Amino acid sequence: RRKVAEQIHIGFGIDKNFGKFAGVTITSLVHNNIQHDLNIHIVYDQLLPEDMDRLKKTEQLYRNLNLHFYQITSTEGMTFVVPPGHITQAMYYRYLFAQMLPKAVKRLIYMDADIICKGDILPLWQTDLQGRVLGAVRDWGEEKSCVRIGLKNGRYFNSGVLLMDLVKWRQQHLTQKLFRWLEAVGSTKILWGDQDALNGVIDGDFVELPKKYNCIIINNTLLKAAQEDVIVHYIDYIKPWHIYCLDSDEKKLYWCYVKKSLWDDLQPMDGHTVDTTVMTARVLYKEGSYEKSVSYYEALLKYFFKDKYT
Template identity: 80%
Template sequence: QITSTEGMTFVVPPGHITQAMYYRYLFADLLPKSVKRLIYLDADIICKGDILPLWQTDLQGRVLGAVRDWGEAKSCERIGLKNGRYFNSGVLLMDLVKWRQQKLTQKLFQWLDKVVDTKILWGDQDALNGVIDGAFTGLPKKYNCIVINNTVLKAEPDDVIVHYIDYVKPWHIYYYDSDEKKLYWQYVKKSLWSDLKPQDGNTVETVLLTARLLHNRGEYQKAASYYEAVLKYLLRDKYF
């Protein structure tokens, strides 16, 4: 249980990400020294296969293993990495012994204090890459398959871990119909929260996304009601 964020005053990127993204830095200090290895998973993840082989991965003396990120070249350029290797921090296999030995938590906080918000776009992920600077063990893509709503980034049948990045999530009503969306709700139905319903949006953008989705489904009357809500908002009910 994280009870204090004292000292964690560094940048939180705008959008759906919160200060909680930095909590993964604290595991080595919060957990007993007997805990030597850890798999960290983001909350927007479906694990649909056996992760024992991931747990047994040889880190080859590195402090962590991770999957290289989509669009890593731009991220390397943005934060000044010369090695061309940049990982996604949503799935991490962590050697906590080496983490403690290297005092990595302190180094990460120092990096964030130094950089401030001039280059940071992905918060904890940028700092981890900035400090580790390519010295990580690359994991197979199937252990962190990145998918983004309505794009070419899709899951494959043999993917073990599916990661729904970006701010539109499969639990939003306006997430486009896809196999990835079906996969998420299949697992919801198996969970303790099987009665969950998709969350509606409360911004012009999300209402428009919902309207387009309903229109694509052929539910024209429902789509029209969402378009009408946007018009009412933009016109401040002047003509309604």
């Protein structure tokens, strides 16, 4: 007889652009946690039909996977301060688990959809929160963030992986407090949206999780994953699924799980800004695809000269 598997609850908050990436993250979770029952709660506004279809097929593939979907139909009473850049309104959906999930779900691991899990998450799930509402990993470059939003205690966490006590969250009316903070502070100090508000309201009163549960990776910099890291988080605006993401072990790790997933037909994506076009041209050149590289530079010249000389 199989001993009763541990029930682990994991949450994602996504929009239609992230259905496939959530699928890859979920594939990595299932592969490395086959001994536990994973209950995945997906809060979303819209999902592409083909992603919804593949998510449901993924669920059928694995005995230990259960998916639950919660569609946001109204955003009444919510203030979304969306900074310019790669951050979207969907980052605020992590605030909504306490109200959208059944009350029976008392604890949840929240994860961003730009993550690969490469190990056992049971120890993270079982972490003692010591009566606090959240557990999180301290952020890279936290001093600046503390100064920017005026935190007293000098501790600032990254909100890409959160262990949440949903009972306490509901008792403390945290969702309302977060939206009130966003309304009050508005776009004056906000750089990292949901993460700033969480830190602003919680102000250091969180349980610090080991770094291996949210190992921050930035495209080919000194921030790299180690053997013992369980959760690898690609935080930059350059993601491993972009053409112009430079080659690295972390990029290979990502594509390894793309190939294991039902999204194995995923093609590296193009950027639409001048920056990303230059990066793409450089990466293609480094890889020896000279003609392709030249075509990107040509496109840039056309764009800058508005076809005057071509």
